[in-house]
Amino acid sequence: MxxxxxxxxxxxxxxxxxxxxxxxxxxxxxxxxxxxxxxxxxxxTREVMEAYRRNIDYVNRSNSVFVRHQFDEIDSQVIHNQLANLMRVSPQEIAITRCASESLQSLIRNYNRLQPGDQVLISDLDYLSVQSAMRWLAKSRGVEVVEVQHRHPASFETVMNSYQTALERSPRLKLMALTHVTHRTGLVMPVQAIASLAKARGIDVILDGAHALGQLDFRLDALGVAFAGYNLQKWMGAPLSLGFVYVAQDHLESVDADMGDTRYAKNDIRALVPYGTPNIPAWMTLPKVFDEHLAMGxxxxxxxxxxxxxxxxxxxxxxxxxxxxxxxxxxxxxxxxxxxxxxxxxxxxxxxxxxxxxxxxxxxxxxxxxxxxxxxxxxxxxxxxxxxxxxxxxxxxxx
Ligand SMILES: Cc1ncc(COP(=O)(O)O)c(C=O)c1O
CATH class of the missing domain: 3.90.1150.10 (Aspartate Aminotransferase, domain 1)
Structure with missing residues (x-):
């Protein structure tokens, strides 16, 4: 439920x-x-802040002697697995990113199931960078963008009707953006119900979970979405510059490696996001972030x-x-x-x-x-x- x-x-x-x-x-x-x-x-929290400061000091002192082996090969993977555990998904289904925008743009850019003439869907309540990235698909892939305007005042029925009608009127729809909690008004979307409408028509959902993580109690694998993007700095209380991308196991083949990246094996989700040196001290602070999150309930x-x-x-x-x-x-x-x-x-x-x-x-x-x-x-x-x-x-x- x-x-x-x-x-x-x-x-x-x-x-x-x-x-x-x-x-x-x-x-x-x-x-x-x-x-x-x-x-x-x-x-x-102060404890997260102090751990972050210690990690900045340590990484600065130890430099690549620590990062190349201990962090790159061991610690980063341990923390990655902790995040997957917290989200109750498989470690193969997530990759750590710099923010929600990077996660969502990577998904939109690298989704490989679109053909010219297909349709993609956004709504007026989606985040601007998601809307722009979906509109960019029109130019780069030759797809048509269907735009839903939500009715006001919103109710469960108006929201469901808007999506139902848009889905019925758009027979070539392949991909839709959906925002779990809209940043504009705070409206929470009934994600599971909408994703189930979409699934029945073979439409993939990219979920923007930026405001949901840490304030809504949900099971990611039960939402029924193929893809999702998150950050960790809003309601999880992590240092700025961290997020993650989720791709359900059975959709890993629907996304390509970012710009032909060859670092990872085929279908390794880590290839989906742009390459770059991350904020390592922030990443190292995540175990403390998770402890604090759980300590608050x-x-x-x-x-x-x-x-x-x-x-x-x-x-x-x-x-x-x-x-x-x-x-x-x-x-x-x-x-x-x-x-x-x-x-x-x-x-x-x-x-x-x-x-x-x-x-x-x-x-x-x-x-x-x-x-x-x-x-x-x-x-x-x-x-x-x-x-x-x-x-x-x-x-x-x-x-
Ligand atoms: C709904 C929503 N999506 C995406 C984002 C982008 O998040 P980030 O700043 O982590 O890229 C935000 C940021 O406020 C947001 O509110």
Whole structure:
């Protein structure tokens, strides 16, 4: 089952301010505005930060004497396997990359099942670099790009209908992009249900999981997607510059080595991503990142906390005249990220600026979705409930 209601004990835990105050104490935070824009990237805990610093020092001191053998041949593989274990997939199905964009672009660029005249699909809620890469396929492979505009307000039914209709109307569709959690409004896509529609028509799905990992509790191999791209710096709390690509075992033949790369054997997923020296100290820090993630309760507990914080501001904000909350309240369709719009003000960018200047709240304005410009609110693991109440007061004052 894709959506499993959160266990009551986990929900109770999400409301435990004392527990989350202890978690907040694990982070060093620069004084300044109240950050409600953790959607860009997450903070590392102090322990992760210290491990990362030690690794930078060590790699700098030991240089290639350490890296060529111990790291390249042994440690990198051990860490790779740990990541595969965490994701509960086979080590042959993942390769570590520099970020989600690199993962997704590698998949799109190297997908080898397209013929001129085929169709590929994107939606208005997909990430810009994914949209551009899919549009680039039109030029480089002669395919047609089908673009879905999601309806607003979104519901489980509208989302499913949009994809169902697009799939029915596009008989030559071979490949579609899908975003697990859209960065524009925080809408969570029912991935398993959409992937199952696609599979029934022989369409491969490339899933953008950038915002899902570490805040949604899912089994990657149960989502039913052939391909996915992730980063580790958002909700996993890893140092910047790490991500990974996933290709289901039975789809390894559907992707080519990047630009004819010959480093690896045929169908070795590591050949799919561009060659380059990675951020080795960051990679070496991953075991500590995984420990910290699990110590906080893993994705189930982290996600429940973020959704609880989100509910704290969304419930009162729904009642405010002059404020529209864009993201639905169906628990299948939201997580910690949610967008709003000031309906009596045209310029949402200006309103984000006023939230900062008049209320000390740092948020971000987003545009590009069919439902129009908005302001995205994203609490983090060091956000106390009190910050959500301050947000509601600010919305009331500015509405
Ligand atoms: C939905 C989504 N996809 C992809 C990305 C790109 O991630 P990265 O910065 O790791 O390339 C982001 C980044 O914010 C995102 O929100």
């Amino acid at each position: 894709e959506y499993a209601p959160v266990h009551p004990a986990v929900l109770q835990h999400a409301r435990d301010e004392a527990f989350w105050a202890d978690i907040a104490g694990r982070y060093d935070v620069e004084p300044g505005p109240i950050n409600l824009e953790y959607g860009y990237f997450g903070r590392m 893993g994705s189930a507990a982290k996600g429940a906390r973020l959704s609880y914080l989100r509910d704290l501001w969304v419930k009162p904000a729904r009642k405010l005249e002059g404020v529209e909350v864009l993201t639905p309240d169906d628990p299948r369709l939201y997580c910690g990220i949610t967008a709003l719009r000031f309906t009596r003000h045209d310029d949402q960018q200006l309103m984000a600026q006023r939230l900062l200047e008049e209320h000390n709240l740092f948020t971000v304005a987003r545009e590009g979705s069919a439902c129009g410009p908005c302001i995205r609110i994203t609490p983090g693991f060091s956000t106390p409930a009190a910050h959500m109440h301050l947000l509601v007061e600010a919305l009331r004052a500015l509405a």
